[in-house]
Amino acid sequence: MLEGLIRKNNSKIVFIVLDGIGGLPVRDGKTELEIANTPQMDALAVKSALGLHIPVDYGVTPGSGPGHLGIFGYSPLKHQIGRGILEALGLGLDVRDTDIAIRGNYATVERREGKLVVKDRRAGRISTEENRRITLKLSDSIGEIDGVKVFFSAGMEHRVAIVLRFPDDLPEESDRITDTDPQGEGLEPITPKGMNKNSERVGAVVRKLLDKVQDILSDEPKANYMLLRGFSQKPKMESFESRFGLKACAIAVYPMYRGLASLVGMELINFNGQTIKDQIEALKRVWEDYDFFFLHVKKTDSYGEDGNYEGKIRMIEEFDRHIPEIMALKPDVFVITGDHSTPSILRGHSWHPVPVLLHSPYVLGGICKRFTERECLKGELGIFQAEKLINLILAHSLRLAKFGA
């Protein structure tokens, strides 16, 4: 729809994602956003356009991948990100067009009547420290297989991510490989096979990888095998810059969100520290270099997932205190939203529409008193599909030409 309408100018757009920001009543009928003391957001709300976005569809609870794709302006239904890719991104592995990403579980296997069978699909849930030691052992021993580079990254407990980097770009459907997890104990692991010509080339490398892994782990008491699933390629997506004409960067702490931003071609800003303050310092430092600044705040979601509404409220308040520093940069468009809701009472992501605040000189304003779920319901943006947010951002930064004469 926006094709042919995109114009460039010098406007600056700050795009804040408070991960999992939407909530439900937790105390005295009030949500986390309603309880939080947020004088800065309150003042902004009065002079901004507010509303709520639906990340994927009514009633649908999004994972972090679809949640971010939507607010980045990419249909989460059209662009599905494979499990292996998300796992690899989350564990800090870089993924490219030449790569196959895989989710691995360390497992225990044993011989029974001449057959190799799975004894424990999670290797007795080894500790994360154990995992790191074993993963380092694999990294040190397996650098390459037939010209394909192999990268490992340890996750929590028995989880591990693997990236196979081929020397050349992989054709479509190269990731169609059968999972090796037999999904039950006492069963033989399944031999990974390519389901088509393109993927069989990958399948052959995976089989060699498994042989090597088994060799190297043969003396481990628990984690003597690895089950593989979620084989996936990087989805083909037009870059944010080519699609929207915005030179964009990501100021995010956690690997998953840095990874998601890099999937759409945002540049990743490196900085010291992990706090919102550190992120804002980075924002100031790169202010002249980009049009669009994606700043991701993780802990609103983490506390929500823990059911710790007080922690979530504290994070909201902490962010609120930093708003004047951002506004001092005089962004042309300033947006605060989330990738999905994470109500503390649900201890997880939810399907509830997500509050949006958009500040620009071109809003009605004067409608909402605060940035809360209930105030957003009254707002001038209404309830809308997440992927339309980028349209509004482009419009408010005067980067969209008139459609038709």
Add this chain to the structure above:
Amino acid sequence: MLEGLIRKNNSKIVFIVLDGIGGLPVRDGKTELEIANTPQMDALAVKSALGLHIPVDYGVTPGSGPGHLGIFGYSPLKHQIGRGILEALGLGLDVRDTDIAIRGNYATVERREGKLVVKDRRAGRISTEENRRITLKLSDSIGEIDGVKVFFSAGMEHRVAIVLRFPDDLPEESDRITDTDPQGEGLEPITPKGMNKNSERVGAVVRKLLDKVQDILSDEPKANYMLLRGFSQKPKMESFESRFGLKACAIAVYPMYRGLASLVGMELINFNGQTIKDQIEALKRVWEDYDFFFLHVKKTDSYGEDGNYEGKIRMIEEFDRHIPEIMALKPDVFVITGDHSTPSILRGHSWHPVPVLLHSPYVLGGICKRFTERECLKGELGIFQAEKLINLILAHSLRLAKFGA
């Protein structure tokens, strides 16, 4: 969209359809819902999620078929129910995959210059009693034609429904048969013909049926013929249980709504009596046996169609008094809505969005004071497409898995 996301659990969902519930101002600028004294719904509204659904499209007035399909989660545009099917369901005939349903009108024909022509397309609008007598005569004489069973059911005045039951499932487009009504008096009835190979088999049976009808009715002074139209097969629809994982039942009095529920595979509950009280007794009796309970209240619509707003208000108040009995069952999700609006001032169905109330532990609440058109407009559900209601119901009963990681 929901494919692969559906999970099962033990939650119970009560789904109340107050037929034609939406209205327009009838007195002192207030609608039927606004005038009604509804302490129970008022109390629920405060702690529920409210909004309005659009049954088919902006400005489109739905019939009962599309109205119900939408709120059952089936696109009313993709699943069009033939007129014959609706007529047959409305007159209490069962329709199966082996069947062709037809709308009939008793008519008067006479010979003019050797030709059989229609003298009165409605047989002088014979009385419903006349109709019943004649229809019984046909039923008694025509049981079967070439192995095809024939069922008749008398409607109001000159209207009648016919079901042809073939010995085997009918292939697609078996219902493409030309209407016999010439649409004008003094014209020859049109000979029914199949427009394709599948339907020609049906056409041959219909021609034999018409010959028999003409024979049997030859001594009738007025209703000596029958015009046939709306030939239709049961639409192929995935069952509610297979589509949404919900074991569903219908507690409805009127044949049309029982029929619509059975089209999507809901089980029909039989019970004595016709009042809301009787329906709620039935609900209690089958409470352990299902996940989803569709309870249909007809008379809100009937009074609206009569322009009797006081009657409509009384029905709303009667339903309101029964709410505590339903809530005593502790449903996990409780929904009140309609299939369409029937404003008394329009004396018919209308295109106006339909109020929705959804009660569950996972709502914001605290926004709306009553269950009325104007309060629903402020609500947290916004204005949304009817077929998304099932997404919300599944989400609020925690029956939808996360989409993507």
